[in-house]
Amino acid sequence: MNTKKFQKTADLFQMLSHPVRLQMMDELRKREACVCHLQAVTGRPQAYISQQLRILRDADLVVDEKDGQNVFYHLRSEAVRMLLQELLGDADVPSHPKDCTCPFCSS
Amino acid sequence: MNTKKFQKTADLFQMLSHPVRLQMMDELRKREACVCHLQAVTGRPQAYISQQLRILRDADLVVDEKDGQNVFYHLRSEAVRMLLQELLGDADVPSHPKDCTCPFCSS
């Protein structure tokens, strides 16, 4: 059935139709980031970020990579990166929130 | 606030995260189409199609143009057309359902 093709595409759009997930992915296209960084950037609690990351991981939109204490996430799909590029414009420089203790922010 | 940028983009994705609306837009990128054509293509009742078209119209994704008895819709945003191109592939030839009485199908 052709319906499946549209359903699959609709599911992808569903993943992306979420302001916080979008903000997280926008941050991720600047540079890989750990949970605490995304916490600081979005102002959301850790459990919330973890939940959204799991949703993104289950949808194959991000990949995680453990490095010592931290788990760093980065975008997986080049197509999604291009989508974000088209709709959000060029990637900004990475945020540098004061209340983030990740290696990037504390250095 | 930056939140608005993500919200706006999320709203666009929300519009697109709907299989029937996607199917309708997929048909529209092949050729302009009237309500009855989209009815035949999707197998949905007229009121349903009109409702979804209004949602798409309110989101500036489609434009309507009256021609005699029929109202023809076409895609408005080139960016959305490119999105569909990227995610759904090349546009197919227009559908030609038997139970459609529109000028294109009855000729």
Added chain:
DNA sequence: TAAATATATGCAGAGAAAGATATATATTGA
């Protein structure tokens, strides 16, 4: 003019899905 057709719109209700929040526990590494 009367009837048929195409379309738009509104409303109501039911069910499903999504979102936010809080909490508790487990794992792992420094």
Added chain:
DNA sequence: TCAATATATATCTTTCTCTGCATATATTTA
């Protein structure tokens, strides 16, 4: 042990989706 993270669960609220039905309007045709 502490800090970072993952995961599970529960609840509450909101939004979406679909359907059905009724109606209004404009246009075309008989």
